[in-house]
Amino acid sequence: MNVDEEVERLKEEIQRLGQIQSDGSYKVTFGVLFNDDRCANIFEALVGTLRAAKKRKVVAYDGELLLQGVHDNVEIILKATTPAAAAQSSN
Numbered sequence: 001m002n003v004d005e006e007v008e009r010l011k012e013e014i015q016r017l018g019q020i021q022s023d024g025s026y027k028v029t030f031g032v033l034f035n036d037d038r039c040a041n042i043f044e045a046l047v048g049t050l051r052a053a054k055k056r057k058v059v060a061y062d063g064e065l066l067l068q069g070v071h072d073n074v075e076i077i078l079k080a081t082t083p084a085a086a087a088q089s090s091n
Helices: 003-017 030-035 037-042 046-055 083-089
Strands: 026-027 077-078
Touching: 003 026, 003 030, 003 046, 003 077, 026 037, 030 037, 030 046, 037 046
Parallel strands: none
Antiparallel strands: 026 077
16 A cells, blocks of 8 residues: 555545544544554554644644653544635646
């Protein structure tokens, strides 16, 4: 799986595990993602996938490197996708 595919899978998992917000974004804590069995089976390096998604401005969270235990309560926000942004990315 390449990085773009992993970021897409990460978006799906955040939507599955997270809570939708009033602005259309999703919020989940790092601990929930890290400790989920399905995520553990999908992502060999969850932290690396999160960093790649952050660089692509798909997700937002405080800090650079998330560590299990220490950062379990850090909120990861999957940014809301607007129809215009979705149409532009498919071109």
